[in-house]
Amino acid sequence: MRKSGFSHVGPRGAKMVAVSRKAATERTARAEAHVVVGPVIAALLRKTGGVAKGNVVETARIAGIMAAKRTADLVPMCHPLTLDHVEVRVELRGARMRIESAVRCRERTGAEMEALTAAAVAALTIYDMCKSADKGIEIRSVRLLEKSGGKSGVWRRKAP
Secondary structure, eight states, rough: OSSSSSSTTTTTTEEOOOTTSSOOOOEEEEEEEEEEOOHHHHHHHHHHHHEETHHHHHHHHHHHHHHTHHHHHSSSOOOOOEEEEEEEEEEEEEEEEEEEEEEEEEESSSOOHHHHHHHHHHHHHHHHHHTTOEEEEEHHHHHHEEEETTTOOEEEEOOO
């Protein structure tokens, strides 16, 4: 057992974990984020689907997919993964938008960071596209929903 309990922290500080001896297995991860846009922006999105900058949902989806593919460039100790599939869904629920990302790959390390990055960047994109209408938009609850594969197997967030 590591003294710190963290795989990325050693006696000399932060480090990238060696994964070369691990077997490549099917790995999946799902994450979500919520963006509270408020009733005015929600009504505009229901009516037109977009704002002055364009289609909010499609732009957020594309941004999330692109972000998942670039996760290792953004998170310092994250291994670059070859992703087989990335899906980002965005839906308007009342005055908030729910983003769900799903990632699949065959790798030696998990895809949780890619799923979380996809959801977070999609949420940031929604904020960026809508901020001219309301600076009070809130990004909430970026979190992992489930992951599978690897030595630790399946993990699912318990329902509240």
